Amino acid sequence: MVHLSADECKDVSAVFSKVNVDQLGGESLASLLIVYPWTRRHFKTFGNLSSTDAILHNAKVQAHGAKVLGAVRDALKHVANLGGHFAHLSDLHCQQLFVDPANFKLFAGIVSIRVGQTMRQAYTPHVQASFEKFLDAVTDALAKGYH
Amino acid sequence: MTLTTADKALVVSIFGKVSSHKEAYGAEALFRLFSSFGQSKTYFSHFDLSQGSADLKRHGAKVLGALGEAASHLDNLDQALSKLSDLHAYNLRVDPANFQLLSHSIQVTLAAHFPADFTPEAQSAWDKFISAVSGVLTSKYR
Numbered sequence: 001m002v003h004l005s006a007d008e009c010k011d012v013s014a015v016f017s018k019v020n021v022d023q024l025g026g027e028s029l030a031s032l033l034i035v036y037p038w039t040r041r042h043f044k045t046f047g048n049l050s051s052t053d054a055i056l057h058n059a060k061v062q063a064h065g066a067k068v069l070g071a072v073r074d075a076l077k078h079v080a081n082l083g084g085h086f087a088h089l090s091d092l093h094c095q096q097l098f099v100d101p102a103n104f105k106l107f108a109g110i111v112s113i114r115v116g117q118t119m120r121q122a123y124t125p126h127v128q129a130s131f132e133k134f135l136d137a138v139t140d141a142l143a144k145g146y147h
Numbered sequence: 148m149t150l151t152t153a154d155k156a157l158v159v160s161i162f163g164k165v166s167s168h169k170e171a172y173g174a175e176a177l178f179r180l181f182s183s184f185g186q187s188k189t190y191f192s193h194f195d196l197s198q199g200s201a202d203l204k205r206h207g208a209k210v211l212g213a214l215g216e217a218a219s220h221l222d223n224l225d226q227a228l229s230k231l232s233d234l235h236a237y238n239l240r241v242d243p244a245n246f247q248l249l250s251h252s253i254q255v256t257l258a259a260h261f262p263a264d265f266t267p268e269a270q271s272a273w274d275k276f277i278s279a280v281s282g283v284l285t286s287k288y289r
Contacts, residue, residue, distance in 0.1 A: 120260070
């Protein structure tokens with residue numbers, strides 16, 4: 001299990017306070033579908049995902065991305081038991097949607113890049129390391145449903 | 148995986164903005180790599196890994212310089228990177244997983260310095276580009 005120190009939690013909290021979570025979530029999900037096109041197969045009910053432009057203007061993508069990043073942000077309060085906190089969502093992703101856990105890491109990577117784009121030099125290597133450690137812990141918890 | 152004309156243009160245009168900051172941005176990308184992925188330090192026991200060190204600046208410039216070379220030879224990466232490919236295969240033997248980690252660190256650095264330019268399309272182009280370069284560098288591993 002991943003342990004985040006108090007300082008690391010503070011870094012993560014600071015990141016979430018400096019970004020617009022809804023907007024960043026929407027942009028991150030859109031970017032995932034653009035940069036890694038094979039991920040589109042999990043979102044067949046979202047309508048038009050056939051081009052970069054269509055994806056960037058897709059309201060369902062924006063809404064779902066906002067939901068996902070909101071859930072990641074809220075998970076910070078449960079960092080001592082992410083496995084338990086995400087048990088239901090993990091089952092959903094792993095037992096019903098059959099999402100390859102590698103995709104969680106791809107999404108986390110994109111979120112980190114987008115945070116860098118937003119916070120620029122304020123996203124120091126140190127803060128990035130804390131934030132990515134947290135995202136790692138979240139993605140690991142989500143992948144638990146496979147075992 | 149092929150780079151489209153649009154991809155190539157995005158790689159070249161962003162690299163144009165990077166080329167006068169190779170030391171600073173290269174050092175930053177490396178320091179981000181070591182901060183987030185401690186395992187990558189294994190290849191640099193002979194380096195001063197502190198932020199902004201001369202070692203990081205020198206090596207960072209070298210890495211970004213090689214990417215710049217690659218960016219000018221996008222239609223012939225195999226040949227352009229042949230010597231580096233030999234170096235990584237027979238001498239350095241960097242675990243292939245690390246190329247992805249460095250790619251990510253470079254992309255965070257680019258996004259932080261060029262927020263307006265690093266659109267999803269630009270990210271896609273750079274992800275593919277660095278992936279292609281990494282592929283060549285690991286092509287002779289076995």
